[in-house]
Structures are given as C-alpha cells and as structure tokens.
Amino acid sequence: MKSKLVLYAFAAIGILFGGSAFAQSYAVTNARIVTVSGATIERGTIVIRDGLIYAVGANTAVPADVQVFDVGGATVYPGFIDSLSNLGLAARPTPAPGQGGPGGGQAAAAAAAAAAGQPSNSNYPSGLRPEYATLEDIRAGEAQFEATRNAGFTTALSTGRTGIFTGQSALINLAGDNVSVMTIKSPVAMHVAFVTIPGQYPGSLLGTFSALRQMFNDAKRHGELLKMYAQDPKGMRRPADDKSLEALVPVVNGQMPVILVANRENEIERALNLAKEYNLKAIIAGGQESGKFVDRLKTQNVPVLLSMNFPKRTAAAAPDADPETLDTLRFRAEVPKVASKLAAAGIKFAFQNGGATNVNDFVAAAVKSTENGLSKDAAVRAMTLSPAEIFGISDRMGSIETGKIANLTVIKGDLFGTQKTVTHVFVDGKLFEPKPPEVPAGRGPGGRGPGGPAAGANPAALPNVGGTYSINIAAPGQALAGTLSLTQQGGQLTGTMTTELGSGPIRDGRVTQNGFSFAGTVMFGGQSIDFTVQATVTGNTFSGTVDSPQGAIPITGTKNP
Template identity: 25%
Template sequence: MKSMQRILGGAAAALALSATVAAAQVRMTVPPQSQPVVLRGATIHTVTNGTITNGSIVLDGGKIIAIGQNVEVPRGARIVDVSGKHIYPGLIDAYSAVGITEIGAVDVSNDINEIGDFNPNVRAEVAVNAESRHIGTTRSAGVLVAMTTPGGGVISGLTSAMSLEGWTWEEMSMKGAAALNVNWPDPNARPRRFGGGGPPGGFPGAGPRPAPKTYAEQVQELRDFFAEARAYRDARAANQQMRTDTRYAAMIPVLNREIPVVVAAEGVAQINDAITWAKEENVRLIIRGGRDAIHVADRLKAENVPVILTATMAAPNRDYEGYDGAYSTPAQLFRAGVKFAIAGESGGLYSNRLPWDAGVAVAFGLPEEEALKAVTINAAEMLGVSDKVGSLEVGKQATLLITTGTPLDMTTNIEQAYIQGREIDMNDIQKHFFRKYMEKIKQQQGNIAM
C-alpha cells in the first residue's frame, strides 16, 4: 500500500511538474494594457529628474501618465503595492543581436550577416524572431529594449530599436532605422583580398584572383559609395527619372543627418580616421567598440562624438596594459567629458550581462548614476528613441522594472517588468531549467530517504 501511495504521489508530482514546466518553458506574450495601473510606494529612479521616495507611477494606454508622491488615481485603476521596492526604467542594449541569432552551431538560426560588402538597405527588424529564447533571459536581467544590429561587410545595414515584447517583429519594432552601421577598415591588418580563397592564380578555370586591397583603397571605396548615394539623393530631389536603388535610397536619412552612422572602430588610428571621414561626409557619427577611445578623448569631446563601449569586462589586449584597462575606461571617459553608452558584447547569449557590464564600471570608478545613464537615457538619445524610453517621465512608454535594488548589482532581483504598460511574463528558459533540475534533486533525495 505504501509503495502504491508513493507511486501515485510521484505521478501526481510529475503531473504538477509537467504543468509548471510547460508554463515555464513557453514565454507567454501578454495583451496590451487594458486598464490603468498604479505602482504605489516605491523608490522611483527617474534617471533624468532625480529620485522620488515613497512615490507612485501611473500607467495607462501603455504610457506613463503621472509620477510623483501625490498622484491622482484614475477610475478603475488596479493598484499594486510595491512598498520597499525600486522602480527603474527598462535597460537598453545599444548593440545587440537578440532576435537575429539563436544557436551558434546552427547556421539557419543565425541571420546577422548579409552577403556582400555594402548593404545599407538591410533592416535588422524584419529578421527578428519574436519567439527567441534569448528574449526571455534578456528581459529577466532588466534589458527591455534591444538595438538589434546586423553585421558583416563594410556597411552592414540598419540597427533597429526593438521592444522585447510582442507576437511579431512588427509589434516589437520601435524604430526600424535607428542608425547605419559601418565597419571601419583596420590600418594594421594585412591587405584585404576580395573574391574568396584559393591558390594565388585562382581555382582552375576561375581566372586570376583580384589583388588585395590596401587600407587606403578600402576607405576610398567607402567614400565612393557615399558619393554615389549622395548623387542618387540629389537626383531624386531634382525629380530626375531614374531607376530605384534600395541601397542608395536607404542612405538618404543618413546623408540628411536624420539618423547617425555607427562606426565600429577600436584603435586610435581607426577612430581618428573615422572622425575625419564623418566631418568630410557631414554625417552624424557614433563610435562603437572604442577600445582606445580614452586616447582620443579630447578629440571625441571637441567633435561631440559619442561612444558605444563594448567589452567593458574584457581582458587587456596588449602586454603593457593594466588588467583594469577595459574596466576603468567608462570612468576615464566620464572624467574626460565624453558621452557614452555601455553595450557589452553583441551576441544574443550575452545581452543579459548588460547590467553587469555597467556594474563593473561602477566598481572601477564610474559613479553609479552615470553607469545607469549609460544603459538607459544615453543609449536612447544616441539612437533616437529618447522620446519613448530611457527614463521615467510623463508621456514616455511605460517600460520599467520593479527591483529589490539597483539592476547593476548581481545580487538584485528583477521582480517584475512592464513593457509599454504590459505586465510581462517573467519566465525564461534558464528559470525553466533551474526548476527542472531542482525538482530532479528533490526526487533523488526523496528516493534516498525511502
């Protein structure tokens, strides 16, 4: 009888677990906000307008409609007591591959790089997989907006600002063309050879291989492409009859300074040459990478060029560099007066590390409020979505976090998040596996006890 009870009890536990697993494994997309919500009693970190203690924030129609210590409660509102908690704006990853990469070893699940060297018409948003498992783990870390960015070639395409909640990429997209991405040539690299590999004479019957291209030639190709795009823009403005070219058409907002150019550049020579080129082209410039940005800080500040810092937790690249070179770069740029965002690594696997990329900068001298700005309002301003996200202000989207402390600290729990007023499902695949294998341990311990 006892054996039968154990079997029936185990079956019931397994059935309950299967229901939990099913709920945990599938991240459920929630409907748009349908009634006003008042989050009451928290410490509210607005980022741009200070901190409000024992404050309330009112969400309605997906937006913030009131914030402060004494707010009017709308009729029919649902009141949520968050006393003792903290409310922060959702974090923003300024350089991300969330949604366009899934499993590194499975090529068909990765849609980052396009064929060819000049692809300004590529929009990352159309390739975003709304069912990506990385979305759940990213959101659980407090990152609610991703600047999903294509890669490869010389001009990779357009960064898309994506809200990490929705059934489809159309529903998730906040700004399809937030910035154009350029990979600046490396002057220290060996001359680049186009046309594939093979012996010096080419494959049998394939003819001679093209000659390697020098750094100067690669930069000139970039200049030529911009010149062609500018001629196309001017011809269209003059109503000349011409064939539509989607590549050149995608360049028009860049040439008109409506969106910035994000140039991937690490070394001093790359950064300096990119700044000179951007001034000549009269385009808005953002440097991404910025390993040696501190050595060009004076010019970056003088030219008002912001930086998206990546790999703030990286090891030094040179023998003579201190172990803390990357860790302390944000603090040094702050003291130099250079505006920057912190992005960390771009891989979809790593966007959940963004808070810690900013947190390590705090440990090495960056004021905490500046680190928070580097993953919120600074990123939003650089990439043209500061009217929607990046801070807690009336009129902006209700995209925020309820936490036990600063989201930049590993010990903080992100208890709940709202995206455009939606109280999102906080489940993710990592939580699923945690529950699953904790249950395994319990069952094993139970068997031992029996």
C-alpha cells in the first residue's frame, strides 16, 4: 500500500517535471523530414493526431485545431529504436551471498538467474524456461526511460538479463502511464544467451548446446503430440501440459524468431549452426564479428542486431604490464567496420545498445560506423525502419508515413556531426522536451543508470554526502574493500573510487534526495566494465547497489572521521 503511494507520487513528479503535455494534436512545421521510407523532405510539415501521423509532406496544410510546433529547420527522424535492451525491467536481482564464485561475472550472472528462479511448475530449471514473457516484469515509470528517450529513442525491444532463455521480448514505447499502452508487440521473439547454469546441468557451454538441442527436439515432438491429440484423443495418453515446451513450439516451427546472443567468431559460428540445424528463424544479437560471416548470414537469411557498444581501451597502460594481445587490438579496430560490411553484403541489420551504460555511446557508435564505410542513410535506417522490419511491425512504425505511430525525434544540428541536440521527442504523439544537459563538459545528457532527480532539485534540500568512505563491495566469492572519496558541489559529485580492482574517477555523480549515485569503469577479467552505483545515506554510512552487466552487488560504506 505504502509503495503504491510512493509510485503515484513519483508519477505525479514525472508529469510535473517532465513538462509533457496531454497527448494532443500538433503540426510540426518548418522541419527537415527524414522519412526513411521515402525521400527526405527538406522543408515540410507533419501533422500528428491521436498519437498517429495524420499527414506528412512539403505542402501539408496545417489544420486549424492543432497546436503549431515550429522546429525552426531542425531535422525530424522516425523515433529511434533500440533493438535490444532491458528497459523497463527492475534492477537485476542481487545474487545470494556465496553464489557466483569461480567463473567471474558470467557465473555471477547465471547464479543470479538461479537465485531469481521463482517457484515454478516447469520441468526445467530456472534459466531454461522459455515460457517466461519479459512483459510480465516490465513496469511503467518515467525515471527509467527518460535518459534513453532524451537521446532520441522512442522505442526499445526489451528482454530479461539472465538465464539461457532470457525471456520472450516485448517491444515497448518509452513513455506511457502503464505497460498496456506502452506495449507495441509482445512477444516479439524468443531470446537465447549461450550461458550456463552453475552447479547443475548445463554447467558448461557444451551442455548449454545439448540442453537446447534436446529442448528443441522435445518441443517439436510436443507440437506433434498436441496436434495428434487434438485430432483424436482416444487411445492416446494426453500430452503433458508443459508450458516450457509449448513456448518453444512456435520457435521450432519457424514461426517465432529466436534472437541468439553471439558476438565473437566462435559464438556466431555456433549460433548459426544451431539455427541451421533446427531451421530456426534466427536473429544474431551482438554480432561484433558478424562481418566474417556475411555469406552464411545471407544464405541463412539471418539479420543482425548489431551492438553499438564498441570496444575501447579503457585502462591506462602500466609500464611493466604485458602488451595487449593482437587479437584484442584487431578486434577493436574491426568492430566499427562491421555495419558497413553487413550493409555491403545486403544483410538486414539494426542497431542496439549492447549493454552500454551510457546511451549516448549508442549514437556515437552509429556515427562511427558511418566513418567506417556505412552510409548515413543506412545508419538511420538501422535505428528506425530496419528494426521495425526485423520485428515485423514496419506497417506501424519505423518511418514517417501517414498512419504510422507518431514516434518522432527532433534533432537540431547534424546527427552525424559533433554539434547536435535532441530538442524534442514524440512518443505516441506525446511531446517530450529533454532538459538541457547539466552534466560535466563533453558528455551528453546523463547516462541511463545514474540519472536522478538532482537536476531540478533544490541543492539546499540535498544531503551533504561529501567525504571519504571506507567501502565494502559484496562481490560474489570475494568481498572487495576500498575507499570512496566524494566531493560535493551543489547537486554534483566528483571523486575517486579505489578497490583491489584499481582506482578510477567517478562519472555522472549526483546527489539525490536521500543519497547519491555515480558511474565508473573498472577492469575485470581483461575487460573494462562500466558500472553504476546508487546509494542511500544514513548518518555516516551508506548502503546501495553496484550495477553492471555482470550483475548487481551490494555496496556499503562508512564515512571516515
């Protein structure tokens, strides 16, 4: 009851501070319109009514009843689509202490999957339950979508984070009072990640493939048995009411697409082999080395949801440290070229955030792709019409056409240049005006994770969180001790976090009503990992969560006197 009240209060704040209006009718005028489906209209008007594009054209008349919205020559794109995300899902569950252990982040994530296992009637362990519909866990609420939307994204495909079957995904618009109005399509696809379930079968990648194969076999048979039974139940034992297998029947029948997470050469090879063996309607997600597979992707007609989280070197070189491997260096050089290779080979692809914590990296990487041979049109298409086509909803979105959903992104400046601002976003015809960026120089509007209410809040009302803290991070298997020093300036925080994983500056530090948040990067297992911290302060102590693609882990701290 209490939590519900808080939720309402939050929603109210969202309306007040979001500056959004009731969905009404607009005429977006004086706009350069990149329709994507057709020619770009250098100066034109888009009329929006009832959440849909009512009219579009160079000479479209402005109806008398609509609010005129002159964008002053800015460019209007179809709302950008993030073709793979976890948007709308709660922060990932914290693994129980003692779980995780060897195997590092991946094992920790899988342990989290096991821990997250709800009591279930399924014959399969948590992590192997394809019946899970992500939509069940998606929640409406402004804060979690704002940062992404401010970067020009109106829509995202969302799926779960853990398990081999991470969930049947939902395509959602990034605004709306409740999930039912946000949802565009659900389920969109079955999602598979080639991970393990520590402590049980499959406990290795070997087992992951054989477990999947057996489930696919069984699902095929289940489909046949259901059909047989429907035709003539007499003399036949009734097929088990197996929700897991039932969920896979459309997958093995090639009706439901299956999105396979695969980035590196070996992963893609294995994913394509599995897809071929079971004649799956497969889509590769990640695809960082998919440029090496253009022939097979073409032959098997497999689109790619290409990660826009390009690998970069993030750790400074230590004089005595081993040089990075050639493989690593080549990989980083190669990834930005992949989109153009796919485009040249005529492979359908869309862009997705790839687990980056800063949504602005997404667009930056898309731009980077155009510097590596991809046409600008193709880059825009990969964020608009292509994902709509891949997800089978191009009849209602992905381009600026009459009758389509009024998801629009208004950008002042050149999307592919350095000076650009997302000035307005329409979602289902509803206008959103991103707040001007208030983060330190050089960075765009706040990242997805640590964004918080600090922006408009009264600094006087904020707690004083500056100081040096002794911290403890309850990483699975091995607790990390360290220090966190924070310097507060109004609502902003700067500082340094030092643990056994190294020392580094914090980013995007904000003071919140009852604590603080920031982002950072650590080296872990040879990779740089971005994380965010959200903490609640009580007196001289704080407690909170470190959130990274590897999982969520508790953090506590005590201010040093």
